[in-house]
Amino acid sequence: MEPSKSIIAISKLNKSFGENHVLRDFDMSLAPGENLVILGKSGSGKSVLIKCIIKLIDADSGDIMVLDHDISMMDQDEMDLLRKDIGFLFQSNALYDSMTVRENLEFPLRRHWTKEQRESQAEEAVMEALEDVGLSHTVNMMPAELSGGMRKRIALARTLILKPKVILYDEPTTGLDPITAREISELMISIQKKYKASSVIISHDMNCIRMTSNRVITLIEGRNYVADTYENLMKNTDPKVSEFFR
Ligand SMILES: Nc1ncnc2c1ncn2[C@@H]1O[C@H](COP(=O)(O)OP(=O)(O)O)[C@@H](O)[C@H]1O
Ligand SMILES: [Mg+2]
Known part of the structure; x- marks a missing residue:
């Protein structure tokens, strides 16, 4: 198989819980060395997306390629091996x-x-x-x-x-005071540099996003609504996008 240029490539990902259709034909790709932010409101499906990427929950349909592996085809043991290369920072820190x-x-x-x-x-x-x-x-x-x-x-x-190749951050600064949040954002930037890791960062902390992102995907109504740099998104006049910046 030809190695792809994406660290993560997702196409037409769907995930529902009963009547609640959370992700609808969601597409994204993560480039090598990139810090990609997923920006979405509370309850928009950001954590569900991350859990699909590490197969903590199964997608209903769609393709998820992680480090050139089609995870839908992988069993528990193969996923355990792959997870060695995927760092996951939970929303709750989950320390013992x-x-x-x-x-x-x-x-x-x-x-x-x-x-x-x-x-x-x-x-x-x-x-x-x-x-x-x-x-x-x-x-x-x-x-x-x-x-x-x-x-x-x-x-x-x-x-x-x-030494993960991919780091998934779920709301790394939520619940922290502004100074501490800033320190965590700075740390994420230095980790990107030192480890050359590629990261998906879930956040609605605009300071964290401005500092850490190379690119931002807005997750709106289950879809990849707009993907752009923070600077360009800030100028976007679509009300669904601009409301994040108010
Ligand atoms: N295991 C689950 N069972 C049922 N519903 C779920 C489950 N996990 C998440 N949901 C629902 O999916 C939606 C998105 O949740 P989530 O991804 O946690 O949102 P957020 O964007 O805040 O991280 C919410 O409506 C939530 O109630
Ligand atoms: Mg969440």
Whole structure:
């Protein structure tokens, strides 16, 4: 098969829950190294889209190619392997409260690394990921001892530890104060540079979008309504688009 130029390519994706037709012939593609934002109102299907991309939920119809794999054809074991290359930052950080920061970061290694690899390389990997998010000093702390912004950074470090090729961010700045949100956005930019990762960023935080996006897709009524740069979208006079900028 000819390798495609897209990291993720989705065409005519449909997903309903009963009568609720959430995604309707949704199309998108993610280019190598790109930070692509999906902008949509609350309840518009952004999280559903991300869950379809990692097959946490099954699409009703449509094609989803991730790193040149047609995920509809893949079983659980094959998806587990693919997920090693896909970092997913959940909306809730989903840290384990009973584990230290170190143990939280080591957790993904249990599934994806051998025992020998973990014994020889885990500590170095943990410390590198923590340095990337500026929190080396928290390695022995418990999540409850950290602020919301710090927990978000730890969750991000846990995503980075497997050196993912694609990172999916679900509302990375929602619920954070403006200064902390800005720090997280800056971190996302530095991660894009350092890891050369390609990212899908779900957000309705206009500051985060302005800072991090190379391109923005507006998810409106289940469709890819407009895809453009932030600067161009800002000038778009379509009421459905311009209302995001009010
Ligand atoms: N597992 C599910 N079962 C039924 N409905 C769901 C499920 N997940 C999401 N939905 C519905 O799909 C729509 C989109 O949800 P979601 O993707 O979470 O929105 P958001 O854009 O805020 O992330 C909402 O109407 C939500 O109620
Ligand atoms: Mg959501």
